[in-house]
Amino acid sequence: MNSVDRRLIDETLSGQSAAYGELVRRYQDRLFNAILRVVDRPEDAADVMQDAFVNAYLNLRSFHGDSEFYTWLYRIAFNAAISWRRKQRSRVSLQSSGMELAEPADTRRDSRPGEAMERREDEDKLEASMARLSDDHRQVLVLKDLEGMKYDEIAEILEVPIGTVRSRLHRARLELHDLLTDEPSEIHEGEGSTLPERC
Amino acid sequence: MLTANDRILIAASVDGSLDPRQHERLHLLLKQSSDARRLQRALRRERSKIAELPQHSAPASVLPAVMARIAEVEPWSTLPSVSRVPQKRRLLPFAVAASVAMLAGLGVWYGVQANQHRGLAQAQVQSLPHVEPTEPMILDVSPEVVSRIPLFDYPDDVVVVDPEVAPVPRVAPDRPREVYGAPFIPLPKLDAVQVKLPLLAEFQDLNRDEVKKRLTLELSKSPTVRVDLFSRDPLKAAELLIATGRATGVHVIIDRVAQERLRRRIPTTWLLYSESLTPEEITTWLLRLAAADAKPATANPTQTVYQSLHIPGTSSHDAKDLKDLLGIEQRKLKTTKANPAKPLSDGTLAEISSSLQKDKSAILVSYLPQKSRVNPNYSRDIKAWLDRRGDRKPGTVALEVILH
Numbered sequence: 001m002n003s004v005d006r007r008l009i010d011e012t013l014s015g016q017s018a019a020y021g022e023l024v025r026r027y028q029d030r031l032f033n034a035i036l037r038v039v040d041r042p043e044d045a046a047d048v049m050q051d052a053f054v055n056a057y058l059n060l061r062s063f064h065g066d067s068e069f070y071t072w073l074y075r076i077a078f079n080a081a082i083s084w085r086r087k088q089r090s091r092v093s094l095q096s097s098g099m100e101l102a103e104p105a106d107t108r109r110d111s112r113p114g115e116a117m118e119r120r121e122d123e124d125k126l127e128a129s130m131a132r133l134s135d136d137h138r139q140v141l142v143l144k145d146l147e148g149m150k151y152d153e154i155a156e157i158l159e160v161p162i163g164t165v166r167s168r169l170h171r172a173r174l175e176l177h178d179l180l181t182d183e184p185s186e187i188h189e190g191e192g193s194t195l196p197e198r199c
Numbered sequence: 200m201l202t203a204n205d206r207i208l209i210a211a212s213v214d215g216s217l218d219p220r221q222h223e224r225l226h227l228l229l230k231q232s233s234d235a236r237r238l239q240r241a242l243r244r245e246r247s248k249i250a251e252l253p254q255h256s257a258p259a260s261v262l263p264a265v266m267a268r269i270a271e272v273e274p275w276s277t278l279p280s281v282s283r284v285p286q287k288r289r290l291l292p293f294a295v296a297a298s299v300a301m302l303a304g305l306g307v308w309y310g311v312q313a314n315q316h317r318g319l320a321q322a323q324v325q326s327l328p329h330v331e332p333t334e335p336m337i338l339d340v341s342p343e344v345v346s347r348i349p350l351f352d353y354p355d356d357v358v359v360v361d362p363e364v365a366p367v368p369r370v371a372p373d374r375p376r377e378v379y380g381a382p383f384i385p386l387p388k389l390d391a392v393q394v395k396l397p398l399l400a401e402f403q404d405l406n407r408d409e410v411k412k413r414l415t416l417e418l419s420k421s422p423t424v425r426v427d428l429f430s431r432d433p434l435k436a437a438e439l440l441i442a443t444g445r446a447t448g449v450h451v452i453i454d455r456v457a458q459e460r461l462r463r464r465i466p467t468t469w470l471l472y473s474e475s476l477t478p479e480e481i482t483t484w485l486l487r488l489a490a491a492d493a494k495p496a497t498a499n500p501t502q503t504v505y506q507s508l509h510i511p512g513t514s515s516h517d518a519k520d521l522k523d524l525l526g527i528e529q530r531k532l533k534t535t536k537a538n539p540a541k542p543l544s545d546g547t548l549a550e551i552s553s554s555l556q557k558d559k560s561a562i563l564v565s566y567l568p569q570k571s572r573v574n575p576n577y578s579r580d581i582k583a584w585l586d587r588r589g590d591r592k593p594g595t596v597a598l599e600v601i602l603h
Contacts, residue, residue: 015569015570017266017269017270017569017570017571017572018572018573018574018577019574020266020269021262021265021266021573021574021577022574022577024261024262024265024266025262025577028257028261028262029254029255029256029257031257032255032256032257032258032261033254033255036255042255042258046257046258046260046261049257049261050261050264050265050268053261053265054265054268054269054272057265057269057272058272122248123248123252123253126245126248126249126252127252130249141249144214145246145249145250146249146250146252148250166211166214166216169210169214170207170210170211170214170216171207171210173210173213173214173242173245173246174206174207174210174242176245177238177241177242177245180245181241
């Protein structure tokens with residue numbers, strides 16, 4: 001665990017709640033983006049994230065620093081997000097939600113007129129397709145591609161073996177590709193793969 | 200047409216999860232099939248697109264909401280430790296076994312001790328010398344015998360002493376004894392000392408002229424003033440304080456956590472701090488506050504929100520609180536650097552007037568419970584107030600209001 005997190009946790013445990021505020025500040029944006037892709041609606045993501053931060057605070061004593069703080073925090077948040085999603089089961093796209101998201105800063109330059117619009121359409125299509133993925137596939141894609149996590153970190157968060165993470169990821173890529181190209185998915189969980197699960 | 204296995208193999212190659220044998224298979228597949236090459240390119244492109252999806256910032260309300268919620272929970276020391284519960288449960292059988300073993304040990308020890316005592320008692324009895332039993336002694340308690348027993352011993356003879364032969368010693372007559380004490384020192388003349396008593400007044404008495412004058416006087420005594428306001432409902436009291444402050448022309452900035460606590464109606468002790476008000480302006484604010492508080496409760500004075508006002512004087516604790524809560528040093532209050540003895544140039548005058556506080560402002564933050572406090576480095580509102588702070592105008596005091 002990195003030294004800044006360790007210090008902030010120690011200060012929090014000694015009663016300085018402001019230190020926990022710093023931890024929230026450090027990870028809230030990253031966590032929000034990850035949770036947003038799991039629960040779809042920004043207001044739901046904000047609620048889930050609040051619950052996750054409060055639960056993490058209440059259980060901070062049980063965190064012994066065996067893993068990175070954000071890995072532990074993500075596990076709490078992801079479990080909360082999955083529970084939330086199972087309860088809601090309402091797949092509403094980002095665009096139809098009530099909360100307005102701030103337009104992210106875009107530093108890319110468009111070489112021709114209309115390219116920005118096309119790219120935005122691609123992103124919308126990608127997000128809509130990701131929203132249609134099964135929970136398992138969506139989680140693993142978010143953690144690997146969006147968060148850039150390693151297999152062992154993903155395995156720890158999802159509490160599955162590394163081999164399962166790999167196979168889920170391969171299937172998730174194919175499922176997403178089929179959704180993007182409007183092709184029926186040919187790969188289903190537990191079938192069709194002859195690749196050995198390497199751990 | 201690609202098989203399911205081929206597709207999985209290609210997907211695995213995108214993440215670099217192939218062993219040498221699978222890599223060889225993939226190489227062959229890509230060489231033979233254009234579909235395979237197309238799929239691999241598409242999967243790589245999609246992976247890049249996911250990584251480049253726009254990043255959104257978390258809503259600004261998350262941090263204050265989390266801080267407000269954790270401030271509501273009990274302090275760490277009283278929270279049950281989550282990890283210890285299972286540990287206790289794991290130790291329960293051992294604790295029961297240890298208790299049973301201890302009880303059994305105590306029983307055995309008690310039995311051994313009792314046997315030892317019994318054996319010792321028997322040994323003592325056996326070691327006693329053998330005595331033949333004798334006839335019991337019978338006392339004669341007949342009236343005749345009892346009446347012959349003398350009650351007192353009187354001396355048989357009385358000896359008369361001749362004073363000539365053996366003179367009786369004389370007893371010295373009583374005389375007053377000498378008393379020793381400290382030498383008498385004349386006491387110096389005592390002067391009257393005036394004791395400085397902190398102002399304590401009922402809030403509704405602020406309208407009285409003598410209380411009003413005393414209040415202004417107390418506020419003028421020191422460049423730093425602490426005022427404690429006691430209320431029946433700190434939430435309503437804070438709202439009233441903010442409203443009357445704004446009506447008086449004071450720009451009251453409320454920290455985000457304080458706003459959240461006000462909105463959620465969480466009981467809080469507040470701190471309001473200002474450096475841009477004169478004692479007269481503070482008195483005006485407090486009088487307006489008292490008038491606004493009394494308005495709805497003219498029929499029943501017990502329905503007023505504010506109860507009393509106390510000006511206890513400042514201490515080192517207040518300076519520490521201000522440093523913790525606002526990140527400012529009370530002892531290093533900014534003052535104008537103008538020297539009245541020297542004439543000012545036009546440039547200096549313009550510089551000083553531009554650096555002076557541009558308006559009357561105050562900042563409201565949560566003071567207690569301790570956990571509700573915000574690190575000033577992370578509060579945008581405190582930073583906004585610090586930006587407006589500027590140098591102090593002459594005649595202003597540093598006002599610290601604690602609203603209980």
